[in-house]
Amino acid sequence: MCGIVGYTGPRAAGQVLLDGLRRLEYRGYDSAGIALVTDDGDLFVEKRAGKVAVLRDAMGGDPPRAGIGLGHTRWATHGRPSDLNAHPHSDCTGRITVVHNGIVENFSELRDELTAGGHVLASETDTEVVAHLVEDAYRGDLADAVRAALGRLEGAYALVVMHRDEPERLVGARLNAPLIVGLGEGESFVASDAAALVAYTKQVIFLADGDVADLRPGSAVITDRAGTVVERPVDVIPWSAEAAEKGGYPHFMLKEIHEQPAALRSAMAGRVRGETICLEEIDSIRDRLTGIGRVELIACGTAYYASLVGASLLQEWLGVPARANVASEFRYSPPPLDARTLVVAVTQSGETADTIAAARLARERGATVIAVTNTVGSAITRESDAQVFLQAGPEVAVAATKTFVTQVVTLVMLAAEIAQHLGRRTQAEEAELVGALRALPEQAERAIELAAATEEMASRYADAAGFMYIGRAFGYPAALEGALKIKEISYLHAEGYAAGELKHGPISLLDADVPLVAVATRSSVYDKLISNLMEGRARDARVIAVATEGDARIESMATDVCFVPDTLEPLSTILAVIPLQLFAYHVAVARGRDVDQPRNLAKSVTVE
Ligand code: AGP
Numbered sequence: 001m002c003g004i005v006g007y008t009g010p011r012a013a014g015q016v017l018l019d020g021l022r023r024l025e026y027r028g029y030d031s032a033g034i035a036l037v038t039d040d041g042d043l044f045v046e047k048r049a050g051k052v053a054v055l056r057d058a059m060g061g062d063p064p065r066a067g068i069g070l071g072h073t074r075w076a077t078h079g080r081p082s083d084l085n086a087h088p089h090s091d092c093t094g095r096i097t098v099v100h101n102g103i104v105e106n107f108s109e110l111r112d113e114l115t116a117g118g119h120v121l122a123s124e125t126d127t128e129v130v131a132h133l134v135e136d137a138y139r140g141d142l143a144d145a146v147r148a149a150l151g152r153l154e155g156a157y158a159l160v161v162m163h164r165d166e167p168e169r170l171v172g173a174r175l176n177a178p179l180i181v182g183l184g185e186g187e188s189f190v191a192s193d194a195a196a197l198v199a200y201t202k203q204v205i206f207l208a209d210g211d212v213a214d215l216r217p218g219s220a221v222i223t224d225r226a227g228t229v230v231e232r233p234v235d236v237i238p239w240s241a242e243a244a245e246k247g248g249y250p251h252f253m254l255k256e257i258h259e260q261p262a263a264l265r266s267a268m269a270g271r272v273r274g275e276t277i278c279l280e281e282i283d284s285i286r287d288r289l290t291g292i293g294r295v296e297l298i299a300c301g302t303a304y305y306a307s308l309v310g311a312s313l314l315q316e317w318l319g320v321p322a323r324a325n326v327a328s329e330f331r332y333s334p335p336p337l338d339a340r341t342l343v344v345a346v347t348q349s350g351e352t353a354d355t356i357a358a359a360r361l362a363r364e365r366g367a368t369v370i371a372v373t374n375t376v377g378s379a380i381t382r383e384s385d386a387q388v389f390l391q392a393g394p395e396v397a398v399a400a401t402k403t404f405v406t407q408v409v410t411l412v413m414l415a416a417e418i419a420q421h422l423g424r425r426t427q428a429e430e431a432e433l434v435g436a437l438r439a440l441p442e443q444a445e446r447a448i449e450l451a452a453a454t455e456e457m458a459s460r461y462a463d464a465a466g467f468m469y470i471g472r473a474f475g476y477p478a479a480l481e482g483a484l485k486i487k488e489i490s491y492l493h494a495e496g497y498a499a500g501e502l503k504h505g506p507i508s509l510l511d512a513d514v515p516l517v518a519v520a521t522r523s524s525v526y527d528k529l530i531s532n533l534m535e536g537r538a539r540d541a542r543v544i545a546v547a548t549e550g551d552a553r554i555e556s557m558a559t560d561v562c563f564v565p566d567t568l569e570p571l572s573t574i575l576a577v578i579p580l581q582l583f584a585y586h587v588a589v590a591r592g593r594d595v596d597q598p599r600n601l602a603k604s605v606t607v608e
Contacts, residue, residue: 001602002101003027005196006070006160006170009187009217014063017071020196021052023244026396026603027192028075031086035097036066037167047086068167070160072099075602079124089128091135092119095164100127101192102177105155134161143214146171150225160190172213177606178351181205181213181220188215195394199241205232206377244394251595253397257581261441263392263402267409268437275431279417281388288368289418293340295322298330298358302400303346303407308477309573310411317419328354337365345371348403349604350378359383372410374403397596398603399488401581404481405574412570436568443565443575450563451579457560458586465513466492470499472529475519478573482580489588489598499532510541521572522548533557546576
């Protein structure tokens with residue numbers, strides 16, 4: 001939520017910021033703004049409600065020449081999206097500017113205190129108090145003033161602060177919100193994530209909670225909040241700037257759907273070896289896995305649906321209870337958590353506040369936490385005992401696609417690896433799974449080809465009043481995810497339901513205007529699913545079936561069929577979701593929606 005970027009060095013800072021904001025826009029797009037200390041020594045601020053393009057146009061595409069500045073793209077929490085509430089925010093003197101991602105929870109008290117002290121606060125935001133706190137604390141050294149102000153803040157923040165009178169210096173700080181430093185030749189960057197700076201440098205420092213980064217061109221000094229210098233390693237970003245571009249596709253979402261075969265290959269690279277699966281990332285916690293009595297998966301949204309697949313397999317293969325939990329609810333009714341509990345936190349961004357809070361609670365109670373994430377250096381990597389990365393490359397579209405399929409395949413590998421470690425799977429079972437995994441990327445390519453018809457289909461379904469998605473067993477998470485994709489990007493209501501539940505209530509929603517989308521791939525529950533599909537047909541609903549290639553029966557029962565290749569049941573979720581992603585994409589395009597940046601959403605949800 002919210003993207004922030006800062007630059008100090010010889011380049012034209014305004015262009016670096018606008019470029020960075022464009023790449024960070026998936027984090028929030030309610031408003032955008034930049035502040036620069038121009039080469040003439042003036043503070044220049046421009047901020048607008050709306051997207052980065054609106055901001056760029058407001059400046060005629062050409063900000064004034066400056067070597068330092070900071071920028072922000074916002075997902076609104078406190079204060080509606082408007083020019084006034086857009087970041088950066090300034091102090092009373094107009095010399096200090098601040099951009100912020102997070103929530104200052106005690107902003108109301110601070111605001112009253114600052115106002116009583118004579119400060120004039122112009123916006124409705126929580127962030128503005130930070131500028132005024134820094135103003136009060138400023139004695140000629142910006143880093144000291146920021147550290148002093150941080151002591152007053154409760155909540156979460158990634159902040160970057162600039163002072164007009166120290167025109168080569170930026171100060172960044174983080175607590176429970178992401179912030180990284182980029183190091184170039186004679187220049188320094190700071191940003192919410194690597195996408196904003198990878199075009200300029202791949203050398204980065206992932207700041208830890210409590211860090212304060214004092215940046216000047218080509219140098220970064222990291223301290224804690226007391227001012228003591230701390231050492232942080234310099235990491236190298238493993239992907240290129242091109243990976244975060246559209247590469248000829250009209251939308252990132254379509255590009256990322258087509259990247260799924262490659263993403264699956266990458267997720268399995270080095271892990272599917274010979275006839276076995278080997279996740280070296282869990283070597284350090286193998287001893288603790290031996291006594292595991294239960295497994296709890298925690299995740300939100302798409303990652304939660306992927307976790308449903310993981311939970312089924314962990315339970316079946318390990319022979320212990322395993323459950324997928326919505327992370328935001330986990331804390332209100334936590335299961336018994338102790339040293340015999342394994343918790344698997346699944347999060348693409350690694351920054352989802354609900355998932356991090358749940359992982360923290362689990363660890364406090366003695367559980368072992370494995371993070372399954374796409375983001376090296378993210379917050380969840382510090383809240384876990386072992387990390388397994390998706391290796392899916394950057395995902396820019398707000399609607400998750402390639403990270404869903406790589407989450408599922410990674411959880412399948414994780415379940416198999418732990419079961420193997422505990423001696424609960426035979427070599428023959430392992431070899432069968434490995435064979436199916438090896439075939440999967442090519443089958444995903446085939447599923448994409450077979451789903452070409454979804455474009456024409458979408459034009460016939462784009463005016464539906466809503467959709468009902470159903471599935472059983474491994475088809476159920478695919479149905480949930482398919483429904484979420486439609487909701488997110490087309491703004492049509494869709495329900496994802498366990499097919500057996502249809503007759504217990506939601507079947508009353510079905511009619512000629514509410515199509516039924518049934519995940520009816522070959523499986524042990526195929527016949528039961530077909531009965532549910534027929535119940536929908538009997539209510540005049542148009543039926544879209546996702547079925548296995550070679551299923552001759554299905555065409556007579558459904559209005560439209562999307563075929564996918566055959567695979568093992570635990571992997572069927574991955575192939576079944578592909579036509580559902582493409583169908584949602586084409587419905588959204590047919591409805592003229594903003595596919596990559598749907599309204600009200602942000603990709604990385606760093607508030608609870
Ligand atoms: C999926 O399309 C959504 N963007 C959303 O449900 C997402 O999966 C959820 O917010 C969790 O994000 P995370 O994987 O980064 O934790």
